Amino acid sequence: IVRLHGVPSSIISDRDPRFTSRFWQSLHQALGTKLKLSSAYHPQTDGQSERTIQSLEDLLRACVLDHLGSWEDVLPLVEFTYNNSFHASIGMAPFEALYGRRCRTPLCWYQDGESVVVGPELIL
Template structure:
């Protein structure tokens, strides 16, 4: 009974995290791909996904390669940390924020922009830039809600166009990579009597 209550609490927490941290900040996605953990496979999570019209897809069991983008991102972060962390590897947690900032603001060829721009729709500005431009922005906005609202709608449309463009760039990059890979494959011609290795002999 206690175990079941604990899992229910976990499911409730996860649903709240999705609603507050992800959906409220970035909007509801079209689909979510997750593993087959009990956090994602329960009635409460399914109800939340159904309510907001999100398609929930499950990855193959014991197959982490399903989340390919996550694997690529983790590999990139690992390389950054390997270069920045010294001989004392316990300092990696202190360097993680800097590594994440470097990763998010670096230009990615497959999507044709930075991950930061893909999420927020604008270039990453340093605090010193914001400090000097804060008064100008406040004066420019002038607390006119209609103007600010219209400007925000334009920004949202631009962000959608940017994401569509990033998706197309990603597909083009994948096609080019596949062509390069396929060009290196050599076609083998086997004759009767040749010794070959069978996959399942």
């Protein structure tokens, strides 16, 4: 994340010891990042992340079942799919929100709205 987007201004996390140790507290202080901890046993506090994780799990499960491979093999396809899918909360795909344009994809869109993948090997 930092390599691509810079240091975040805040991070929401559960109360995992990895994020509550003195090391991480010192790192957050040095980076100027505010650490926001969710309530114990209440993952709904970070609903946005929980929803994203659920969507990614669903995509991974569907791709692994469809391609009969391991999740590591289909992860690039899942990432591409997620980043180019419409998100109602932002009114566009994450790729479009980040780059200000729609992603050129190896999909053919037919008049009836059905999409067909022309070359999935281009993504994988």
